[in-house]
Amino acid sequence: MNHTTIGTFFELGGRGAMEALTRTGLDYVIIDTEHGCFSEESTADLILAAERGGLLPYVRIGDMRRPYVLRMLDIGARGLIVPNIRSVEQVEELISYAKFPPLGNRGYCPNRTSGWGFDDWAADAGNYMAECNRRCKVIPQCETKEALEQIEQIAGLPGVDGIFVGPCDLSIDLGIPLQFDNPALGKAIERILAACKQNGKESYIFAGNMDDAAKWSQLGFGSIAYSLDASVFISTWRSLVEDYHEKCENEIRL
Secondary structure (H helix, E strand, C coil): CCCCEEEEEECCCCHHHHHHHCCCCCCEEEEECCCCCCCHHHHHHHHHHHHHCCCEEEEECCCCCHHHHHHHHHCCCCEEEECCCCCHHHHHHHHHHHCCCCCCCCCCCCCHHHCCCCCHHHCCHHHHHHHHHHHCEEEEEECCHHHHHCHHHHHCCCCCCEEEECHHHHHHHCCCCCCCCCHHHHHHHHHHHHHHHHCCCEEEEEECCHHHHHHHHHHCCCEEEEEEHHHHHHHHHHHHHHHHHHHHHHHHHC
């Protein structure tokens, strides 16, 4: 059985929170600059904290313009999760910004990820560009009707490393908001997974609870992005507080 990787979305912020996540056994973390309040400077600090703890740092970007894509990669994002995709052309443009030739036209500048060009692997320009193309993943999200209708073409593009399924927004765009048991959503998710498998691309999906995480894993997804760090934090403490009050009440009865 293939190993299914697991990550989470990083929303809380703070180096301490990231350092804590590096002790959990997670495979990766997605720093959410689409919805989270992170600047490029704070994102760079969070990437460093993740790297030091052996946690793979992905970034969900909220802006597909060339300067933003370049800066996120230059400060060390090992993958870009890209929301709100609606056309093959959008993804082709994204690849042109994020990948070096022959896949794209990424701007060349040595940066901290290669010791500003002084690390051995970056000494040769050709090897540096090929290694960056391998290390820096481009992962469009399929969360719109338009992306779903073109998913086979999108997944087949050279330079796309994987597809990330956003069931929440996809269900909304399909007119069945948050109806996760609706057969139409299930059929859509199976289509996306099949496109990934047919093209040899990685498959990611968000899961808001452990039942869904197990279901998507059994269906064949290669990776589960489980919940948000804030949601896990709140639910864990709520459970602990409830257990505390229940224990106290039981002691009083005794």
